[in-house]
Structures are given as structure tokens and as C-alpha cells.
Amino acid sequence: ETGVTQTPRHLVMGMTNKKSLKCEQHLGHNAMYWYKQSAKKPLELMFVYNFKEQTENNSVPSRFSPECPNSSHLFLHLHTLQPEDSALYLCASSQVSRGRSFDGYTFGSGTRLTVV
Amino acid sequence: DAKTTQPTSMDCAEGRAANLPCNHSTISGNEYVYWYRQIHSQGPQYIIHGLKNNETNEMASLIITEDRKSSTLILPHATLRDTAVYYCIVRVADQAGTALIFGKGTTLSVSS
Numbered sequence: 001e002t003g004v005t006q007t008p009r010h011l012v013m014g015m016t017n018k019k020s021l022k023c024e025q026h027l028g029h030n031a032m033y034w035y036k037q038s039a040k041k042p043l044e045l046m047f048v049y050n051f052k053e054q055t056e057n058n059s060v061p062s063r064f065s066p067e068c069p070n071s072s073h074l075f076l077h078l079h080t081l082q083p084e085d086s087a088l089y090l091c092a093s094s095q096v097s098r099g100r101s102f103d104g105y106t107f108g109s110g111t112r113l114t115v116v
Numbered sequence: 117d118a119k120t121t122q123p124t125s126m127d128c129a130e131g132r133a134a135n136l137p138c139n140h141s142t143i144s145g146n147e148y149v150y151w152y153r154q155i156h157s158q159g160p161q162y163i164i165h166g167l168k169n170n171e172t173n174e175m176a177s178l179i180i181t182e183d184r185k186s187s188t189l190i191l192p193h194a195t196l197r198d199t200a201v202y203y204c205i206v207r208v209a210d211q212a213g214t215a216l217i218f219g220k221g222t223t224l225s226v227s228s
Contacts, residue, residue: 002159033215043160043218056215090159092216104150105216107159 003027006091006108013081014116021076021111023091032074033105034066035090043090049074050096081115088112120204125223128198134191136222138204141185146208149180150216151189153200160203160218163189194226 004025013019025032034046048056049068063085065077074091092105121139128134140149150165164171164178166187171178177190191198203221 002161004159035218042220043154045215045217048215088157092159104152104162104165105160107161110157110159112157 002106002108004091004093004106004108006089006111008111009109010112010114012114012116013078015081015083017081018077018079020078021089021091021113023074023076023108025072025074025091025093025106027093027095027106029093029095029106030071031094031096032068032071033092033094034074034076035092037088037090037110038084039087047076078113081113083115086114120206120219122202122204122219122222124220125225128191128194128224128226130196130226130228131193134194134198134224134226136189136191136202136204136224137186138189139186140204140206143184143206147206148208149178149184149187150205150207151176151178152203152205152216152218153198154203154221155197155200163202194224196226196228198224199226200224 007022031050033048035043036046037043045058046060047066052068052071063080067075088110090107090110092107094105148165148167151163152160154160164173164176166178166180180187201221201223203218
């Protein structure tokens with residue numbers, strides 16, 4: 001365990017389903033992130049939350065809806081997905097402090113999503 | 117953030133040192149060099165970072181050239197478990213509103 005827990009580990013959903021991915025961090029960090037990794041592609045940044053506020057939406061389609069109720073929890077709500085959305089979805093957290101070097105991002109193990 | 121260039125793949129024999137290069141010729145004075153790795157189907161793992169001095173921790177060493185235009189990550193005694201994709205990322209110290217951007221990295225294969 002890295003201190004960032006993602007559930008579920010695997011998810012299979014139909015294109016008309018609604019599901020949610022959950023991420024929880026126990027590190028006291030104040031920033032959380034969603035990344036997507038499709039097969040044999042680099043990680044793509046999706047969303048950034050700092051102090052519970054969304055500060056970046058990297059042109060992500062509206063069928064992906066993030067929610068950050070507090071600094072320890074991050075959700076990704078999914079609805080009417082397409083087969084091409086099948087990927088590994090990774091959550092990460094970090095401690096943000098302006099102008100100071102940081103120890104690094106901590107990633108969860110990811111949710112392997114398959115859309116059928 | 118400055119752009120980085122890494123070889124697509126490298127091989128290393130188990131027990132030998134693995135030296136992974138990274139070019140970042142457009143790095144600016146306040147940008148750090150960070151290294152992460154991703155073992156197959158897992159989340160990336162932070163390895164090490166530095167500004168201009170060489171750095172060492174329990175995982176690896178980071179050697180940054182004097183002009184800061186390139187760096188080398190050294191795994192002193194590579195094991196089979198070090199087989200992974202290694203990412204070199206250059207960016208300013210963390211601040212609100214920014215995030216790590218990953219490139220394609222170097223696929224390191226360690227064999228016995």
C-alpha cells in the first residue's frame with residue numbers, strides 16, 4: 001500500500017451504466033489528481049484538485065465527472081462511456097507548497113476499467 | 117515545463133549498474149529534474165529529484181551535468197524487479213495549479 005487507495009481494482013461496465021471510481025489518501029496531502037493510461041500510451045492528466053478546488057480540467061469529455069468532497073477523497077463519476085474509454089485510471093496525491101521542492105507524487109494502484 | 121528526451125528502451129544485466137540518460141537542454145534555472153518509474157500495470161513510483169547537485173537515496177543516484185542540460189539516473193545493482201518504464205520529468209517546484217506531465221519514458225529490461 002502506498003497510502004493512496006483506489007477502489008475498485010477492476011470494473012467492467014456497459015455503455016449505459018453509471019459507476020464511480022473512488023480514491024482515498026491517508027498522507028495528509030492537499031492536492032489530488034486523476035490520470036488515464038490507455039494501452040501502450042503515456043499517462044494523460046485528466047483533473048487536478050488543490051485544496052478541494054478543481055484547478056485543471058485537461059479537455060476531458062463531460063461523461064467523466066470528478067468530485068472532491070474533502071482533501072482526502074476524490075471520486076470519478078462515469079456515465080455513458082465508450083469502449084475507447086477502457087483504460088487504467090490512476091489517482092495521485094501530493095503536498096503543494098508554493099516555491100518549495102516536494103518529495104513527489106504518490107500514486108494509487110489504479111482501477112482497470114473495461115467498457116463493453 | 118522544459119521538454120525531455122529519453123531513449124525508448126534499454127537493456128541491463130542483473131547485478132550490473134543501469135544508467136538511464138535524459139536530455140533537457142532547455143531547462144531553466146528554477147526547474148528540477150524528477151524521476152519516476154512504472155512497473156507494469158501499477159501506478160508510477162517516485163524515485164528521486166534534484167536541482168543541480170547530485171543526489172542519492174536508497175533507490176538510486178541522480179547525476180546532473182554542470183550545465184544542467186542532461187542527467188543520468190543510476191540504479192547501482194539492477195534486479196529483475198527494476199524492469200519498468202522510467203520517466204524523466206523537468207518542472208518547477210510544486211505549486212498550486214500545476215501537475216506532473218509524463219512522456220513516453222525509457223523501458224528498462226533487466227535480464228538474468
